[in-house]
Amino acid sequence: MKKRVAAFIAIALLLVFAGVIAFTSPPKLLSVIDGFAGGGSGTQRAGTAVAFGKHGQTLDVWRPAEQSAKQRPVIVFFHGGGWVKGDRDAYAFVGRAFASRGYTVVIPDYRKVPDVRFPAFIEDGAEAVRWTRDNIAQFGGDPDRIALAGHSAGAHTAVTLALDPRWLTAAGVEPGAIKAAIGLSGPYDFYPFDKKRSIDAMSQWPEPRDTQPIAFARADAPPMLLVTSSKDTVVRPYNTENLAAKLRELGAPVQTENYEGLSHEDVVVALSKPFRGKAPVLDRSVTFLEQAM
Numbered sequence: 001m002k003k004r005v006a007a008f009i010a011i012a013l014l015l016v017f018a019g020v021i022a023f024t025s026p027p028k029l030l031s032v033i034d035g036f037a038g039g040g041s042g043t044q045r046a047g048t049a050v051a052f053g054k055h056g057q058t059l060d061v062w063r064p065a066e067q068s069a070k071q072r073p074v075i076v077f078f079h080g081g082g083w084v085k086g087d088r089d090a091y092a093f094v095g096r097a098f099a100s101r102g103y104t105v106v107i108p109d110y111r112k113v114p115d116v117r118f119p120a121f122i123e124d125g126a127e128a129v130r131w132t133r134d135n136i137a138q139f140g141g142d143p144d145r146i147a148l149a150g151h152s153a154g155a156h157t158a159v160t161l162a163l164d165p166r167w168l169t170a171a172g173v174e175p176g177a178i179k180a181a182i183g184l185s186g187p188y189d190f191y192p193f194d195k196k197r198s199i200d201a202m203s204q205w206p207e208p209r210d211t212q213p214i215a216f217a218r219a220d221a222p223p224m225l226l227v228t229s230s231k232d233t234v235v236r237p238y239n240t241e242n243l244a245a246k247l248r249e250l251g252a253p254v255q256t257e258n259y260e261g262l263s264h265e266d267v268v269v270a271l272s273k274p275f276r277g278k279a280p281v282l283d284r285s286v287t288f289l290e291q292a293m
Contacts, residue, residue: 155186
């Protein structure tokens with residue numbers, strides 16, 4: 001009995017500790033907590049720092065630990081960080097989350113400001129999709145069932161690639177290869193630029209319209225799930241609302257979620273095992289993907 005009480009107290013303290021630091025420390029720390037909490041159960045990192053593209057980029061591949069004769073659907077997830085920070089390893093908790101639901105997950109790095117400006121990170125995203133199409137079968141993934149996803153700046157990349165066919169075409173990928181897209185707390189309609197990060201990342205491009213995913217909304221867009229939250233003060237919910245309204249106007253398939261009371265960070269944090277009680281982001285995403293692919 002004493003051992004059970006001690007174990008319960010230890011778990012409770014871990015969760016309290018996690019709750020304090022998850023919002024004040026890098027996502028990599030959240031990935032560590034997620035691992036301790038069992039987020040990686042039944043999953044494996046099948047590829048680490050795999051090279052792709054033309055600029056020294058690398059990516060990780062996550063998948064279910066149990067092997068399957070049937071190829072699994074694929075998610076390419078682009079991390080956030082305001083186009084200035086973040087890395088693939090810090091988002092291991094996202095790879096584990098979707099791998100635990102039967103997906104092969106690719107998490108690429110990409111070049112960032114101030115070393116580059118738009119559209120370099122979009123081009124890197126397109127190169128990651130090309131690598132996925134050409135190589136994911138080696139990891140048990142289905143190259144004919146690729147979805148894009150991302151959080152914050154990563155959602156901007158995912159949705160840009162899903163809507164504007166130029167970038168995938170330039171990378172040698174047929175835009176129709178993308179079967180679905182998920183945008184978590186993403187900026188899609190933010191011109192004129194009024195924040196330092198968007199100014200630094202986008203303002204030098206001669207045609208500001210090219211930087212806005214909403215400008216490329218089209219009737220034949222792949223199915224999309226756009227997620228926002230009522231207390232997001234980093235990327236305001238109107239970004240999701242405006243893009244969804246435009247897609248619906250055109251007759252494109254789009255679904256939305258606005259999680260009441262969640263912050264910008266909460267939406268992606270809710271993918272980690274210790275914090276899935278915040279909102280059913282993982283369940284909602286998987287349900288959408290099952291319908292779309």
